[in-house]
Amino acid sequence: MRPAAETRFGRVFDIEEYDDATTVHVGDLELSFAETQHSELCFAARVTDGRASLVYSGDAGLTGGLVEHCKDADLVLLEATYTRDLPAHEAPRHLSARDAGELAQRAGADRLVLCHLGSDDADNVERLRIAAARFGGVTDIATENATFVL
Template sequence: MRLTPLGCLAGMPAAGLASSGYLVQHGDTLVLLDAGPGVAARLSAERTSPLTAVFISHEHTDHLFDLLAIGKTVLAERLRRDDEHGPLRLDEGIPPVPLYVPRGAAARLRQLAEIYPVTTHPLLDRAFDLGFACHEYEPGESFRIGDLDASTALMQHVAPDCGIRLEADGESLVYTGDTGVTDAIAELANGAGTLLAESTLRETDRSGHGHLSSLDAARAARDAGVADLVLTHFSSPDPAEHRWHRDRAAMVFDGPVATVRPGIAHPVSSSRKVLA
């Protein structure tokens, strides 16, 4: 399994870096985790095969705003003309891409697609029912994505956020989405190979909004017994800030610690013995 970050910033893009978005590939299975601003362009550069599915951790713009652009791209790949001037029609041989979103999100996404209609080609406005096949998941739900087993758990954030665990052939990746300090991280990541954890703050969040510092992420990685820790969702595009978080995390977690670099693939580690 391989993780390729497409973006790494909390909030909006800056200094050429996109917001949250991560490609996970295992064999022919290609999953996009979150789709913040700037991710659609990065995805178009990195993707060499069709998406198997998209998973959205929660409904904040820095994690889903590019879904409309990605959905329209997927839909365009399904559309054909019988001749140069004929009407657009669906190619039924190309299926829509499964889109896993929190409960209630599908209707809001369809409203987003309706804001700027393409009146001459109305099929192009149907990204969220013809480009994507929406599935509203519940916290704690498990499902199969291609050849990956996926399981979710509710984290601690101002908007309901679910982390996700992806597993196949003895390898496993856990992605936190956005969360404050919670035992749910270590429970979901128990014995996992790679923990992809947000590292937004320099100090522990006391506001209740729900974000991690690098020390918080490292403690969760240590408690879960994961093989390695990868930090993301930084509040600054400055590489020196990212290195600061990495060095802080390494004070607590004794396994390998890395920071994401968009476009640079990171191998997902093998699962470890589940802790009691």
């Protein structure tokens, strides 16, 4: 964490670092993490209550480790930074809509929600179409105040 952020957040929160071997318990919830492929240190988080699970990818490239972390999740919240194929310089560190759909399908997830989208509604509808076609399951776009029951 950058020093300024650590100082600012440290006044309000107890800050603890984690890695992909860390498991955190918050009430009845268990959080586990998987390091993702990105230009900065970044982790995907899996949250479960033992009955249902949600995985949030954060910024991530498509890797076997991320697929494994998402395995059998009830809901995967995956970035879809690009509508079409990624530019070569972005491929290792972000997902396209097709990548998100493929990841959800390979992981056996029940539901896919796309995030990290642009502001162009037409592009986002296209992202939804592409991801849903590749995934083959229920696919949504993350919107403000959206609620998903697991």
